[in-house]
Amino acid sequence: MAKEIMLHAVGIDKRFGPTHAVDHVSLDFYKGEIHALIGENGSGKSTFTNMLTGIITIGGGTFELDGEKIAPKNQVDANHHGAAVIVQEQGTLDGLTVAENMFLGDEDQFMSKGIKNTAAMYKKAQELLDGYGLAHIKATDPIEHYNFEDRKLVEIVKSTWFKPKVLVVDETTTALSQSGREELFRVMRDVRDDNRTVIFISHDMGEVLEMSDTISILRDGEFIKTVDAKEVDQDGLKTLMVGRKMSEHYYREDYDQSLAGDVAISMKDVSVPGQLENLSLELHKGEILGIGGLSECGMHEVGKALFGASYNRTGEVKLGDGTPIDDINAAIDHSIAYASKDRDNESLLIADTIQDNITLPSLRKMKKPLSPKHEREFAEKYAKQMSVKMVGVSQFVSALSGGNKQKVVLARWLGAESDILVLDSPTRGIDIKVKADIYNLMDEMRKQGKAILVISEEIMELIGMCDRILVMKDHKVAGELERSRDLTENDLISLMV
Known part of the structure; x- marks a missing residue:
């Protein structure tokens, strides 16, 4: 049975002054897959997905999501079209409660005759948090009461509770402990198993190979290649990313602590x-x-x-x-x-x-x-x-x-x-x-x-x-x-x- 395309990207292009951040990239992302997007810093990964999810405007080209052409004006607009993102940095706002952050831009569902039903909003937010196994986070608390990782877990709920067609996970694992990563990976697998699509951005080649079905490589804003995750290893991915063989000697090779002084x-x-x-x-x-x-x-x-x-x-x-x-x-x-x-x-x-x-x-x-x-x-x-x-x-x-x-x-x-x-x-x-x-x-x-x-x-x-x-x-x-x-x-x- 042929795979169905969820996201069809054609000639996606973006410039920042003289910098060509994304250079006419065309890619297909299929239903029921975790599709990794990898490359060195500045290769265009986040710029590509930021255009898809409304964080920045599309410079050129078209996104077609599940048969519908989209050009999101902002993240809320992208959500309404079925595209969501969990960003690398902090994506929640101080001064708001956990629930207010979760439903930011989507409060209409709790409005009746111009009045917001705050109790209903808090009730639904807590039910969602509990359902994700995050009962220790309280919907009524100010978001700043929680540490960086818990706030990132709130973002996971915020970005997935409405079942987006495409979920972008942009370097999110770097902000999480091992237990947090396991929760994120569970959510990613659930999205894939529900015949939806995950676009996974990570610099950790081990977790890319572990979690992904398909891997696409960008270099200097250009599309390089798409490979099956089962048919490549870490060395192969590194070579595709940087365009040459890389030494494995990242770490120190000495075991002499004699330099330590006063x-x-x-x-x-x-x-x-x-x-x-x-x-x-x-x-x-x-x-x-x-x-x-x-x-x-x-x-x-x-x-x-x-x-x-x-x-x-x-x-x-x-x-x-x-x-x-x-x-x-x-x-x-x-x-x-x-x-x-x-x-x-x-x-x-x-x-x-x-x-x-x-x-x-x-x-x-x-x-x-x-x-x-x-x-x-x-x-x-x-x-x-x-x-x-x-x-x-x-x-x-x-x-x-x-x-x-x-x-x-x-x-x-x-x-x-x-x-x-x-x-x-x-x-x-x-x-x-x-x-x-x-x-x-x-x-x-x-x-x-x-x-x-x-x-x-x-x-x-x-x-x-x-x-x-x-x-x-x-x-x-x-x-x-x-x-x-x-x-x-x-x-x-x-x-x-």
């Missing part, structure tokens, strides 16, 4: 209500210290606490010479960098330019008076060093792909020449080539004597890059592991659960 910074009996309990650690110069654990273990709060960005923090954070670090200004003044997992809200000024984002932490040490030329050259130097795909440093960060945003985050702290770097999920949403570049950069910084704290949910990243790993459970350190050729994923997992 203590760069320490935490003693640090607590944050509901997040950390009496945490103590030492980070040494010339060392990469890893922090790992399951969702809600408290590991992401470690970075905030060390950077002076935690609320109600108790205990001591001190440099090796005894200087206290009690707030963000003190951290920056003493050459500490922090890259948050939630980059759009905590690491970047989204509505500002690449130049302003890169130069901001370094303004105090630049030559006075500052000249526009000097600032521009400074930003260009570090943007190019991180291979940011951009029109120029005057481009707004909001126009960049998720991976390129992450490059800007790292470029700003590279420019600041920080001595202590706190990197929370540093390779989230980063393609294979840039991930290898970031690992090489971390190793070079280590060799220069810089102290690096890496917080990651990727176990192999911790094993491959760190000199020591602290595994957290229930807001405390459950164990410490030294770098070793014999260290395995199970060694970490056994401490996490």
Whole structure:
């Protein structure tokens, strides 16, 4: 029996100034399949699906969804035509309740004679949350009461409860713990089994091969090839993505911790209500210290606490010479960098330019008076060093792909020449080539004597890059592991659960 086409895309095209983000791409997506769309950062994946789902306007070409030509004006319009997206970054709005976020733009179903039946809205929202196994999330709560992952789970419900014909999952797994990923994968399989279509964007080749039926590759905005997931391996996909063979040596190959020197910074009996309990650690110069654990273990709060960005923090954070670090200004003044997992809200000024984002932490040490030329050259130097795909440093960060945003985050702290770097999920949403570049950069910084704290949910990243790993459970350190050729994923997992 021939497969039926769900989405027929013909000559889809989009330019941003001189940048040809999507170059006349034609693709078919079939009913009852999970169809992965992969490529390096800036290859056009998100731009393509953002046009389909109304986030940006279509530049050229046509989308035909289940036999109907569509050109969505916005996300709500796309939803009404049967196309929905779970975005990579945060897609819920502060100031609204969970239920209000779930039904944003679709409140008419609760309106009668101009009056909204709020009780009915909350009732339906809670029924949906309970049905997805998310009873711990309350429909009446303000959305900001929940962490990044729970808000992402709310988005999954928001984007799927009305049974869209096409569901776009855009790098969503990078924001989720293992249990969150399993919930998302279950939803994706349900959509496929209901003879609808999932377009799955991910940089994790393992999960692409595990979850997908079909895989299409984009490179520099152009369509390269569509392959059957059963007929390709990770090496084959990487070659198609970058156009050449790639080395497998992403991680460090040394097992010598002799570079670690004096203590760069320490935490003693640090607590944050509901997040950390009496945490103590030492980070040494010339060392990469890893922090790992399951969702809600408290590991992401470690970075905030060390950077002076935690609320109600108790205990001591001190440099090796005894200087206290009690707030963000003190951290920056003493050459500490922090890259948050939630980059759009905590690491970047989204509505500002690449130049302003890169130069901001370094303004105090630049030559006075500052000249526009000097600032521009400074930003260009570090943007190019991180291979940011951009029109120029005057481009707004909001126009960049998720991976390129992450490059800007790292470029700003590279420019600041920080001595202590706190990197929370540093390779989230980063393609294979840039991930290898970031690992090489971390190793070079280590060799220069810089102290690096890496917080990651990727176990192999911790094993491959760190000199020591602290595994957290229930807001405390459950164990410490030294770098070793014999260290395995199970060694970490056994401490996490």
